[in-house]
Amino acid sequence: MTAALKSPLKSYEFRREREKTWHELEALVSRAEKRGLKALPADDLLRLPTLYRATLSSLSVARSISLDQNVLTYLESLSARAYFQVYGARSSLFEGIAHFLKHGFPAAVRAALWPNLIAALWMTLGTVIAFFLVQANADWYYTFAGDMAQGRTPAASTEFLRAGLYDGRDDPLESLYLFATFLFSHNATIGMFAFALGIALGIPTVLLMFYNGLLLGAMLSLYASRGLAWDLVGWLSVHGTTELLAIVLCGGGGLVLARAIVFPDRETRLESLARRGRAAGTLIMGAVLMLFVAGLLEGFARQLLTDITGRYLIGGLMLAFWLTYFALGGRDRRHDRSEPHDDD
Incomplete structure (x- = not known):
């Protein structure tokens, strides 16, 4: 009781x-x-x-x-x-997006500086090699460009190549929208492959960066042989300064994954991949956003703007914007310390 x-x-x-x-x-x-x-x-x-x-x-x-x-x-x-x-x-959804754009994305780019530079180096190497090979023998162009040439080959006339750089202003708006959608999907697919294939020790990622450089170098060489190099670079710069940077970031993200597997430090490979994968994921989300911007520029601005000076102006401004954004965006000690660095 x-x-x-x-x-x-x-x-x-x-x-x-x-x-x-x-x-x-x-x-x-x-x-x-x-x-x-x-x-x-x-x-x-x-x-x-x-x-x-x-x-x-x-x-x-x-x-x-x-x-x-x-x-x-x-x-x-x-x-x-x-x-x-x-x-x-x-934080709300909008606050989370604002924080990502202000702090997360640029900090992730800075944290993966070396993987991004390595990806850019391989793309540049492919561009230089293809340029000089096609200059020496035009048949190399078909090897590098293949089906992507769409009639822009050494057999095409100079007038045809020039027309491809400046036609498009009279295209209907719906056609430009569909073109922009296709370009975004295509470039995003390339970027996702470059990122995802990083898990295979980064070898496919490096090869994909190199191949993209080969295609770019082959086109530059062809147009340079017709005295149209300046026109081609202006045509590419409108969207290319955004698009190529985005693809490089995707390659850098793939190399971050590769480093997590090859050099896990004191962690298990699975733990290293999980930690670095989060940082690489932030990088890729920003890169996809950049590809979306590049698709709009390529589908609309580049086709509607045929003035070479205006094209270089847009391309230069976009390049200056991205480099400034990556270097200074959200840079304060508190946030930079909180972001994982690739060499941690």
Whole structure:
């Protein structure tokens, strides 16, 4: 009889001493769930973690002394709700996007500086090799360009090549929209392959960067042989300064994955891949956004703008914008320290 009375008494005393804290926490959590944490006064925001820890302590004690199941269920539910308010996401979708654009993306580019430079080096190497090979023997052009040439071959007339650089202003808007959509899908596919194939030790990624350089170098060589190099570079610069940078970033992201597998440091390869994969994912999301911008520039601005000076102006401004954005975007000590670096 004494033991039977003791257990309810113990439960009653336990609840009486701590119930005020639980109710206060429940009221704060309910208000935060309805109106958001920003609606809480500063004093309540400071009080919330203290109440949460006190409730967790109560839950731990309640489990150890085997209180009745109703109290345990109540405390477990309250602790879970409070956890999401204390440690859960505090930003809206738009705030998350703004933070990504202001801090996440440019910091990820800076953190992967060396993989990005290596990807750019391989693309540049392919461009130079193809340029001089096609200059020496035009038949190399068919090897590098293949089906991508679309009639722009050494057999085409100079007038045909020049017309391809300046025609397009009279195309209907719907046609330009479809063209821009196709280009975005095509370039995004290339970028995703360059990134995803990084898991194969980065070898396919490097080869894809090199191949893209071969195609670019072959076209430059062909147009240079007809005195149209300046025109081609202007034609490419409108979208190319954005598109080529994006593809390089995709290649850099693939090399980040490769490094995680080849050089996992003190972690297991799976742990290294998971940690570096998050940083590479941020890089790729930004690169896809850049490819979308490049698709719009290629499908609209480049086709509608036929003035060579205007094309160089747009291309130069876009290049200056991206380089400045990557170098300075969101650069403050707090955020830069929080971003994982590739050589960590």
